[in-house]
Amino acid sequence: MADPENTIIMETTKGRVVxxxxxxxxxxxxxxxxxxxxxxxxxxxxxxxxxxxxMAQTGDPTxxxxxxxxxxxxxxxxxxxxxVRGVCSMARTNQPHSAxxxxxxxxxxxxxxxxxxxxxxxxTEGMENVDKxxxxxxxxxxxxxVSMKVAADAA
Numbered sequence: 001m002a003d004p005e006n007t008i009i010m011e012t013t014k015g016r017v018v019x020x021x022x023x024x025x026x027x028x029x030x031x032x033x034x035x036x037x038x039x040x041x042x043x044x045x046x047x048x049x050x051x052x053x054x055m056a057q058t059g060d061p062t063x064x065x066x067x068x069x070x071x072x073x074x075x076x077x078x079x080x081x082x083x084v085r086g087v088c089s090m091a092r093t094n095q096p097h098s099a100x101x102x103x104x105x106x107x108x109x110x111x112x113x114x115x116x117x118x119x120x121x122x123x124t125e126g127m128e129n130v131d132k133x134x135x136x137x138x139x140x141x142x143x144x145x146v147s148m149k150v151a152a153d154a155a
Contacts, residue, residue, distance in 0.1 A: 006030065007151035008037060008121065012047075013143040015129035017105075018151075019088055019121045026077035029090055029099065029120040034150050036069055036101055042148035050135045050142075054110060057091055058145055059102035063138070068100035074118075081119040083110040086130075088121035105130050 006021040023030040036042060041061070048065055049057040060067040076096040083089060083106050091102035099118060106113075107130070123130060133143045 002124075004152040005150065007124075008033065008148060009151050009154050010042075010126075010148045011146040012129060012133070013146060014132040015126060017126035017129055018124050020124045021121045022081070022119065025079045025081050026090075026118045026120040028074055029077055029118050032071065032074055032101070033103070033120060035071070037148045037150055038153065040147075041069055041101065042145045044144055044146065046139065046142035046144050047133050048139060048142060049104075049137050050133050050139055051137060052135050053108050055104040055106045056130055056133045057102060057104040059091065063142065065102075065138070068102065071100065073097060074099045077118045077120075078115050079119055080115060083113040083117070083119065085109065086123040086127050087119055088123065089113065090118040090120060092117065107131065 002020055008019040010017040021030045045058055045061050046063045047056050047058045048063045087106045090099035091104055092099040
């Protein structure tokens, strides 16, 4: 494992997913993901929007796509990292500085998102489990994040 402080262990209803965090690209977004993971915010949160060939989105405890955390929205940290398979990026509204807790994992190349959404990590293990997540917009009886922890805390 790379740096345990910058690694997320996400147990889903389809299996384990390991995400390497990229504070070099988006330090504030990485800090937010770690803060929320440490609070247990993501535990039992559904994958509410999952589009075949595009991405799986989660991070909204209401499951509606409109919810977030109690923390303030983040200032965008758009970067040049390409949106390719396994990349983790922050969801937002039409306002650039509206990312809060929702994020998505890209199934296939989605380069049209480049420099418009904040990439903060990449799946390094378990992408085959992400591929198994139930599709839908919204998803009926969705798969969920069972638990999401910073690897440094999981020991």
